[in-house]
Amino acid sequence: MRTEKLVVIGQGYVGLPLAMRAVETGMDVVGLDVDADRVKRLAAGESFVEDIPDERLGRALAGGRYRPSTDYADARDFDVCVITVPTPLRDGAPDLSYVEHAGRSIGPYVRPGCTVVLESTTYPGTTEELLRPLLESASGLRSPGDFHLGYSPERIDPGNPTWRLENTPKVVSGVDEQALHRVDDFYRRLVQRTVPVDSTRVAELTKLIENTFRQVNIALINELAVVSHHLGIDVWQAIDAADSKPFGFMSFRPGPGVGGHCLPIDPCYLSWQVKRTLGRRFRFIELADDVNHQMPEHVAHRVMTGLNRLGRPINGARLLLLGLAYKRNTGDMRDSPAVDVVRHLRALGAEVRAVEPYAQPEQLPAGVVVVDLTEREVTEADAVVVVTDHDCFDYDLVTRHARYVFDSRDRCRGPVVERL
Numbered sequence: 118m119r120t121e122k123l124v125v126i127g128q129g130y131v132g133l134p135l136a137m138r139a140v141e142t143g144m145d146v147v148g149l150d151v152d153a154d155r156v157k158r159l160a161a162g163e164s165f166v167e168d169i170p171d172e173r174l175g176r177a178l179a180g181g182r183y184r185p186s187t188d189y190a191d192a193r194d195f196d197v198c199v200i201t202v203p204t205p206l207r208d209g210a211p212d213l214s215y216v217e218h219a220g221r222s223i224g225p226y227v228r229p230g231c232t233v234v235l236e237s238t239t240y241p242g243t244t245e246e247l248l249r250p251l252l253e254s255a256s257g258l259r260s261p262g263d264f265h266l267g268y269s270p271e272r273i274d275p276g277n278p279t280w281r282l283e284n285t286p287k288v289v290s291g292v293d294e295q296a297l298h299r300v301d302d303f304y305r306r307l308v309q310r311t312v313p314v315d316s317t318r319v320a321e322l323t324k325l326i327e328n329t330f331r332q333v334n335i336a337l338i339n340e341l342a343v344v345s346h347h348l349g350i351d352v353w354q355a356i357d358a359a360d361s362k363p364f365g366f367m368s369f370r371p372g373p374g375v376g377g378h379c380l381p382i383d384p385c386y387l388s389w390q391v392k393r394t395l396g397r398r399f400r401f402i403e404l405a406d407d408v409n410h411q412m413p414e415h416v417a418h419r420v421m422t423g424l425n426r427l428g429r430p431i432n433g434a435r436l437l438l439l440g441l442a443y444k445r446n447t448g449d450m451r452d453s454p455a456v457d458v459v460r461h462l463r464a465l466g467a468e469v470r471a472v473e474p475y476a477q478p479e480q481l482p483a484g485v486v487v488v489d490l491t492e493r494e495v496t497e498a499d500a501v502v503v504v505t506d507h508d509c510f511d512y513d514l515v516t517r518h519a520r521y522v523f524d525s526r527d528r529c530r531g532p533v534v535e536r537l
């Protein structure tokens with residue numbers, strides 16, 4: 118029997134782990150990407166996704182089961198195609214041009230009996246209203262009827278060693294019963310548990326519920342942190358105490374804002390669609406977005422007042438920022454709130470130096486001097502600001518030698534430390 122052929126469109130944080138997993142379960146995988154440089158590096162065994170070590174990629178390449186490519190013609194005769202291209206916002210509205218491009222490009226290779234699944238995060242209706250017509254007109258085929266179409270949201274959590282692709286339940290859907298069956302069959306080979314739902318719209322909404330839930334709860338706790346500071350109450354201790362309740366409470370932690378590819382963006386897909394379809398505002402999402410966006414300025418303001426108490430103006434002060442990626446232990450700078458923290462601090466006249474061991478230097482905000490975390494850097498700084506608390510930082514060194522530490526992540530303790 119012929120080995121099943123999978124095409125994964127987009128070889129990013131979502132597509133590459135999926136491709137690797139499929140190779141390991143015995144499929145032939147073509148990883149398509151429009152980024153020629155990325156494809157070249159992948160073909161040379163160089164992974165840029167922290168969760169996929171070069172050795173794992175190397176094994177997939179050496180086994181002849183994984184082929185990265187920029188050429189859609191390599192998708193010919195595929196059995197399953199999964200689309201994992203970006204879905205960013207442009208001027209506050211969903212930008213589905215990448216999904217459209219992928220749909221138009223793969224359309225000519227859609228044949229009777231094949232399955233196409235969209236994984237990119239998007240508003241309910243995208244699979245059936247936007248992707249389906251593109252595939253149908255490019256292929257001359259129909260779904261349901263000729264080919265199977267479905268949606269399955271991605272839950273990948275970069276840098277999480279516990280919850281990986283294979284042990285995180287995967288929600289699956291199809292445009293009809295048969296498509297659901299095919300999509301479910303495919304994912305059951307990759308993950309331990311699938312969660313079938315009745316329609317692609319339900320699956321699309323599931324992802325948006327998950328991210329909106331996080332965005333709103335983080336905003337709630339961020340606003341609580343701001344008001345608790347003014348009330349003179351230790352919010353961190355209060356959250357920990359509340360977390361001792363064994364039911365009905367889930368702990369979220371304050372921070373300098375939200376970042377990454379999901380939280381600042383995905384809920385806006387939902388509020389945009391609600392506005393477009395129902396003509397009404399999704400107030401929780403708008404409010405949460407607003408609160409979270411104010412956090413970088415709040416951090417800068419707190420650093421300024423902290424320095425002021427020490428008799429040091431922020432104008433001309435030397436600051437050492439720890440961690441600029443949006444997320445702990447990753448180098449992912451996408452939509453990182455650290456960029457705004459830096460902007461506000463520099464606008465106040467501060468000299469900003471930063472330690473960011475994971476991100477590529479060219480992705481760091483302009484005007485930041487990148488340094489290593491050394492005793493000298495800490496002693497010579499007027500303030501150390503913990504923005505993203507990577508585990509590799511020596512917090513002990515920081516608290517022993519810093520004059521003043523502003524900690525937005527609750528990692529440091531001691532007389533010179535002030536927490537968000």
Ligand SMILES: NC(=O)c1ccc[n+]([C@@H]2O[C@H](COP(=O)([O-])OP(=O)(O)OC[C@H]3O[C@@H](n4cnc5c(N)ncnc54)[C@H](O)[C@@H]3O)[C@@H](O)[C@H]2O)c1
Nearest residue numbers: 127128129130131150151152201202204218219237238271
């Ligand atoms: N990164 C995450 O943690 C995460 C988690 C859940 C869901 N998602 C969602 O998954 C989708 C993909 O996210 P990602 O983080 O993998 O993005 P990414 O930017 O890391 O990767 C996307 C890749 O797609 C490529 N691409 C763009 N247009 C293409 C096209 N027409 N044909 C072929 N390749 C194309 C890009 O060059 C890029 O390499 C998004 O909708 C995102 O919201 C991401």
